[in-house]
Amino acid sequence: MDEPLRNESPNDTPLRPTGDPGLPRSDSAATSALKKVLSDILTTFRTAWRGRTASDFIAARILTAMRVVRKFSERITQRLPRGLEVPIIAACLVLVLAAGALALYGGIVATKALVGEKTTANPEELFRNGYIGQGLAQGMQRVDAALDKHGAASPQAGMAFISLARMLHSAGEEQRARVMFEQARAVIDTLAGTDPHAAGRCCLELAAASMKAGDFQAAEAAARQALVLSSAAEAPALRLHSLAMLGAALANAEHFDASFAAYQDAVSTAESHGLESFVEEASLRLDAARAALLAEKPQLTRAMLQQLRADLAVASDSRIAGIDTRSTALESRLFSMEGRCSEALRLSSLAMEGAEALPLPLKRVFARKAGQDMLAAMRICGDDSAAAQPIMAFLERLAVFFEQTLPPVNALRIQTLEQLTELSDQAGAHEQVLAHSARLLGAQPPTQSDRQHNGFDSLMDRDALLMDLLARMAVVESPPQDIATLAFGAWLSRRVLFPPTGVPAIGIVGDAPDADLIKEFNRLTVAMAPTVYPVHVDGDIESATLARKAHERLANLSLSIADRQASLKPLLQWATGTNDGYAGAVRALAAALPEHGGLLFFARARPAEQPRTPDSGPRVLAFLLTRPPSGDADAAYVHVLNIDPVRDVEKSLAAWQKARSAEDEDGRAAVVLGLAEVELYSMLWAPIRKAAPDLRTVWIGPSDPPSRSLSQQPYGTLPTPEGKPLSAAMHLRRIERDELLAAMQGGAAEQPAIVGLLNNSTR
Numbered sequence: 001m002d003e004p005l006r007n008e009s010p011n012d013t014p015l016r017p018t019g020d021p022g023l024p025r026s027d028s029a030a031t032s033a034l035k036k037v038l039s040d041i042l043t044t045f046r047t048a049w050r051g052r053t054a055s056d057f058i059a060a061r062i063l064t065a066m067r068v069v070r071k072f073s074e075r076i077t078q079r080l081p082r083g084l085e086v087p088i089i090a091a092c093l094v095l096v097l098a099a100g101a102l103a104l105y106g107g108i109v110a111t112k113a114l115v116g117e118k119t120t121a122n123p124e125e126l127f128r129n130g131y132i133g134q135g136l137a138q139g140m141q142r143v144d145a146a147l148d149k150h151g152a153a154s155p156q157a158g159m160a161f162i163s164l165a166r167m168l169h170s171a172g173e174e175q176r177a178r179v180m181f182e183q184a185r186a187v188i189d190t191l192a193g194t195d196p197h198a199a200g201r202c203c204l205e206l207a208a209a210s211m212k213a214g215d216f217q218a219a220e221a222a223a224r225q226a227l228v229l230s231s232a233a234e235a236p237a238l239r240l241h242s243l244a245m246l247g248a249a250l251a252n253a254e255h256f257d258a259s260f261a262a263y264q265d266a267v268s269t270a271e272s273h274g275l276e277s278f279v280e281e282a283s284l285r286l287d288a289a290r291a292a293l294l295a296e297k298p299q300l301t302r303a304m305l306q307q308l309r310a311d312l313a314v315a316s317d318s319r320i321a322g323i324d325t326r327s328t329a330l331e332s333r334l335f336s337m338e339g340r341c342s343e344a345l346r347l348s349s350l351a352m353e354g355a356e357a358l359p360l361p362l363k364r365v366f367a368r369k370a371g372q373d374m375l376a377a378m379r380i381c382g383d384d385s386a387a388a389q390p391i392m393a394f395l396e397r398l399a400v401f402f403e404q405t406l407p408p409v410n411a412l413r414i415q416t417l418e419q420l421t422e423l424s425d426q427a428g429a430h431e432q433v434l435a436h437s438a439r440l441l442g443a444q445p446p447t448q449s450d451r452q453h454n455g456f457d458s459l460m461d462r463d464a465l466l467m468d469l470l471a472r473m474a475v476v477e478s479p480p481q482d483i484a485t486l487a488f489g490a491w492l493s494r495r496v497l498f499p500p501t502g503v504p505a506i507g508i509v510g511d512a513p514d515a516d517l518i519k520e521f522n523r524l525t526v527a528m529a530p531t532v533y534p535v536h537v538d539g540d541i542e543s544a545t546l547a548r549k550a551h552e553r554l555a556n557l558s559l560s561i562a563d564r565q566a567s568l569k570p571l572l573q574w575a576t577g578t579n580d581g582y583a584g585a586v587r588a589l590a591a592a593l594p595e596h597g598g599l600l601f602f603a604r605a606r607p608a609e610q611p612r613t614p615d616s617g618p619r620v621l622a623f624l625l626t627r628p629p630s631g632d633a634d635a636a637y638v639h640v641l642n643i644d645p646v647r648d649v650e651k652s653l654a655a656w657q658k659a660r661s662a663e664d665e666d667g668r669a670a671v672v673l674g675l676a677e678v679e680l681y682s683m684l685w686a687p688i689r690k691a692a693p694d695l696r697t698v699w700i701g702p703s704d705p706p707s708r709s710l711s712q713q714p715y716g717t718l719p720t721p722e723g724k725p726l727s728a729a730m731h732l733r734r735i736e737r738d739e740l741l742a743a744m745q746g747g748a749a750e751q752p753a754i755v756g757l758l759n760n761s762t763r
Helices: 028-050 054-078 085-115 123-128 132-150 155-170 174-192 196-212 216-233 236-252 256-273 278-294 298-313 320-337 341-356 360-381 385-405 411-426 430-443 448-452 456-462 464-473 481-497 515-527 548-564 566-575 583-591 646-661 668-691 705-712 737-744 753-759
Strands: 597-605 619-626 638-645 697-700 731-734
Touching: 123 132, 123 155, 132 155, 132 515, 155 174, 155 196, 174 196, 174 216, 196 216, 196 236, 216 236, 236 256, 236 278, 256 278, 278 298, 278 320, 278 360, 298 320, 320 341, 320 360, 341 360, 341 385, 360 385, 360 411, 385 411, 411 430, 430 464, 430 481, 464 481, 464 597, 464 619, 481 566, 481 583, 481 597, 481 619, 481 638, 481 737, 515 548, 515 566, 548 566, 566 583, 566 737, 583 619, 597 705, 619 646, 619 668, 638 646, 638 668, 646 668, 646 705
Parallel strands: 597 697, 697 731
Antiparallel strands: 597 619, 619 638
């Protein structure tokens, strides 16, 4: 220390050191030790904020800091004059305690960072970013605070109930959401008698929340109640917003004439009272023009657009660029309805050029409000075969735009991919159809409605996207590995392992220290299965979806749980499979196979939405999983084999079973049996062995219910071209679903239980 030590007395008299006159006043070793302590503390903080293995690092740093300070205090006290040892040692002790306290605080910060906790006063933002439990908890706290501070009959309480109900609905807690909605309605009814204006604003929020929940009837009722309250409150602004909300609700219920009338009243109210800025009024007029088009009033729509364009031409607000591009998109829809497809395509392209130049917030508004117009125009013009190629190119461009501006699961994104798939199918572009079908399956996970049913057969009917992808794969030879992986992963997860949603619920054993983490993970996976409702008019009112950060949050939670409980890693990979196309989960399963081993699954695929032809019925597919070759990342290890129509396979299987049980009195049964065995081998096992000639052991895994009988046959007796039974050419083993699931949850990080299961060829 460069300055002499001073006391704390008022006269501040310097203390003169006594003792060895050659003792220096500063000690370089002591200073270095002190700097080492401070450096340790700072390093601890940095590690804590990184959130990785911080607790172990912190413990080690605390011990190091204590040792350094102890040595420092010993050395410094040896050189101090008598009487100063006690205060200096006390100061060193305070330094040690401070270092420990700071390190402990850093540990808390690190733990919070690793667990993924986040503090904010906005429950909705927490929820959208994937902090489901925290968002719901803070939403409930906001309800309690509103009730305590403002009372039950207050707009604050009503808004808090509605916000909480919206989050609960998105999290799949329908019963609790309904209770919160009822509480909000009770608040509104009470508030209407004392403060109709505040009650009306609550009604508008309730209408928007109902529309997001897909309850358009409730949204209409709430909007009409707000309209009545606006008259009681003599509030023109409230009347305007109530009419606009009513128009959107009626359009979603497909009452287009009534919707147009509501929008007309809203525009008249805005013009007569001068309530809105020019931009807001222009946006409202554009919504009214769209309502006129939906009500099949094309001439009126054109007149409204022409007047709007004239007004935009003399306006100076920078935001009119977004409205101008939206009006161009609506005009393209008008032209398509009039059969002028070339003009519709030109205007849609022009609108896209303008939209791509907008700032990101206006891009998002354009996507939500004008995306439906361009999609409708392309859908109408898609029947023109001459325009098919330019329309497909435009839809590809639109799909990229939506991917950049809309949430991961959004009705507009899904409808764009559906149109691309349909047009590619009409053009006979099978590989493009397969690619679009895969993107479509990845863009729309099983919806919340899948939680209400557990039947396998009904799932086949409802999970049309998966069935359609499997059907497309049946006509494409050697599909790309990423698509084959997605198809197999989605099929195994949804149809076999974790029906009906395809997402495993990670169990909590006893008083697990990570119970809260696992509960949050499970809640987030449930909330990830959204309900997607199309919106005809007001694109701002879309289904409640999670932001892209929620997907990152799910991945981080998965890593945090796997770091603490390695045995859960396989299930966690399947739970987050939709994020990476099941690449991690499927590759981990394949990597557990021994060399020359294969995992075989039989599946049944049925075209979901194609005209019925004699050859369009269900088909048998086989998924063959082999060990990924080391050093070759592109090598195929997921083989998708198109076997034959189900009726042919079942016919051959029945003939084989009948021949096996028939009595052989004159040798004819043996001939029939031999022919049936050759036919069944050629149909089922010849493609399997051709796909992987080096197979020595095959585990026949669980199949979906319609194909279950195929996985339970004694195939070992079938003859092979080598002149010996199949059981002599390879070992055949069976794995049941429960056995496979148990193996996925056992073992340790370095040796998962599934490795032992699949390497045990003596079973």
